[in-house]
Amino acid sequence: MKQLAIDTSNLTMALAVAKEQVILGQIQTMGNKNHSVSLMPSIDYLVKSVGWKPNQIEEVLVAIGPGSYTGLRIGVTTAKILASSLNCSLKAISSLKVLAANVRVQDAIIVPLFDARRQNVYAGAYKWQEDQLVAVITEAHYSLSQLIDLVKAYDNVHFVGQDIKKFQQEILASIPKAIFATDELSNYPTAVRLIELAKNEVTVDPLSVVPQYLKRVEAEEKWLIDHQNEEKQSYVEKV
Template sequence: MNVLAIDTSNQTMAVAVIDQQKVLGQIQTTVNKNHSQTLMPAIETLMASIGITPKELERIVVAQGPGSYTGLRIGVTTAKTLADTLNIELVGVSSLKTVAANCTGRKEWIVPLFDARRQNVYAGAYEWQSQELVNVIPDQHISLNDLLEQLKERDVYFVGEDVHKFQEEIQQALPTAICNTELSWDYPNGVILAELGSKEKNGVSIHPFLPRYLKRVEAEEKWLETHDLKEESYVEKI
């Protein structure tokens, strides 16, 4: 199965194509250039360089979130358009899980973490169980303090390019926690994303497929404040 994977959920842009257990090619950049301008040229360049035509693709895998609102919209929209146009399967994978999956061989709970500003983070916890990466704390938008409280009494391994921003707070709250030092593990990898997505038995319905923001956009929060609506009256988009 030829699988194209796309991740523009954060600053990194990762694109890869695999065929079963064989890596056909990948492109990755970590310098934030406009994903809306660079994603499709990167896909076209990669496909041409490995001699694969769009009609030979059988599945599109996309990082579904959480992450940058703009980045998620670009990646998900591109993936949906390609899957619909080519009439092939679409699969979404957690952006956090993609980073956690880098951390092979770790026995601790793996906690991928993205900065969500104002001392909040996007985070979840994952654990290798029988060579499968299992989500043991759901992905969520949460204050850093609340996250650290949930992780007390656990062996924890933090990973992600934003971890260094919170390293002091992490070490104070969880003195035995380990913060990743393997440079490549902090960034999403297109090949790993493709592998995760290829393990899913079935694709999703394309048209209702949406990014998993896990948090309201700022304009929605301001609107709620202005209209004095209660939290429970709002149905959060996921």
């Protein structure tokens, strides 16, 4: 099977192509958050560089969040359009799970996290069971203190993500034996991990796939507070 993997859920834009789970090529950029400009030209270049035509893609894989609201919309929308127009299968995988897959430590509790500002994080926890990542703490928008309370009961806890340095001191104060990924590349999601995880994921209907933000945007939260006594109506429809 020929696969195209897409992750634009955060600062990184990560793409990869594979045939029968063998990576044929990848593109990864960090630092320039211009996914709307660079994503489609990068996909076109990558597909052509391995000698494929677009209609030869049999499966599209996409990271569906949490992460940047704009980045998620760009990546998920692109993946849905490609899967629909090329009539190929689509699999949608958590961005946190993709990040957790960078830690290959058996018997560890792996905690991937992204900064959600104001001492909050998007996070969850996973562990390896044979060759599958299994969730042990549900992914959600947590305050840092909530997350620490959830994971401090476990042994051999590994934190991973580009934002872990911001929270390292506070985490160590409650979990002195916590381990932090030190390899810079391990702290960023890659499309290669999407391809590795895909074999244990189910195919989804492109029309049903939506970004998993895990938290409403601030404008929507404010609108809901200001209009809580009004007849219930979608914020998007109202705006």
